[in-house]
Amino acid sequence: MRALVTGISGFVGGHLAEHLIDSGDQVVGLSASGRWSVASAHLAESVRLEAFDLVTDSVESLSRLIARKQPEAIYHLAAQANPSASLDDPRGTWGLNLGGTMTLLDAVRAAGLDPLPRVVLVGSGVSYGNPAPEDLPVSERCPLRPNNPYAASKAAADLLGIQHALSYGTPVVVARPFNHAGPRQEDRYVLGSFARQVAEVERGTRPRIEVGNLEVVRDFTDVRDIVRAYRLLAEHGQAGEVYNIGTGRDESLASMLETLRRLARAPVEVVVDPARVRPVDQPLLLADASKLRSRTGWEPRLSTEQTLADMLDHWRSALGDPS
Known part of the structure; x- marks a missing residue:
């Protein structure tokens, strides 16, 4: 399959590119910078990277690129993907998340391909906001009640x-993943931050780790399972439909931090930093992914412990493992 991936140089984009290549697909990626991140530099040998900014570049130039590359599937990952950052820059978040999506979809129409490529549009489970108890686990029928600019723009x-x-x-096809994590995730995300800080405590460069609200419960899925779902939706998803992606497991940040502490090679002290507590936070958000499973046969394969172990190993390597 010929695939085009927007936001390919990001965390999820790199993992998706790896999965597509392993599946035998030909992959072209779009990135605003036109450069690979350090974590994704190994993809340069197998993926063609094109510089394109979905906010500032034109629909016409993107439509010409799509007509030239003739993708059979387009995965739209490019986004401002951090809820906390969206509170600091709501206008920029809306500009990329909604405006960039409009640019892409208009370009797909203008490219004139026959048949049109399948577009997997990546949304977010946080668009459901804080569901009522009777709506848990959250199905695609749950009302969207976003409580930050990121969630609203993705909705x-x-x-x-x-x-x-x-x-x-x-x-x-709209994919609506819930929280996901995995190796190479940046430390501006909660589990990436936990894993990096634990690795720093092991090295002796940090005395303790600092955290926010540990009572938050999330449905975390390994990013490698998430990207498998994206490709399955490109093949089998129904156009115009939304599919949640998540495990349905309710795991608190506290329990995941305890797993990391158990995996650590040194004792890890934990302190709560008020600056890390979000002004708005969902206390419970679980996915009902039965629609996805029924349509594609997808099931998560990787355990939370495996995800956290791989994240910790990534940061040990990135920081320089003293052992």
Whole structure:
């Protein structure tokens, strides 16, 4: 399959590119910078990277690129993907997350390919906000009640994709992943931060780790399982439909931190830093992914402990493992 991936140089994009290549696909990636990150530099030998900014570059130039590359599947990952950062820059978040999606979908229509490529539009489970207890686990029928600019902009982009499918026949499938983590995740995300700090305590460069609200419960899925779901949706998802991706397991940040402490090679002291506590935070968010499983046969394969062990190993390597 010929695949085009926006935001390919990011955390999820790198893992998706690896999975697509392992599946025998030909992959072209788009990145605003036109450069690989250090963590994804190994992909340069097997993936063609094109510089394209979904906010500032034109629909016409992207449509020409799509017509030239003739992808059979497009995975739209490019986004401002940090809820906390979206509170600091809501306008920029909306510009990329909704405006960039509009640029992509308009370019797909203008490219004139026949058949049109399947577009896997990546949304977010946080668009459901803080569901009522009777709505848990959260199915695709749950109302969207986003409580930060990131969640709201992703919800709007989902609706735009569905509108394109219904109005223009663009084969858009909306993937709505819940929290995910894995090796190479940046430390601006909670589990990436935990893993890096534990690795630093092991090295003796940090006396303790600092955390926010550990009572938050999340449905975490390994990023390598998430990207498998994306490709399955490209093959089998129904256009105009939304599919949640998650394990349905309720795991607190406290329990995951304890797993990392158990995996650590040195004792790890924990202190709560008020600056790390979000002004708005969902206390419980679990996915009902039965629609995805029924449509594609997807099941998560990697345990939380395996995910955390791999993340810790990544940071040990990135920081220089003293052992």
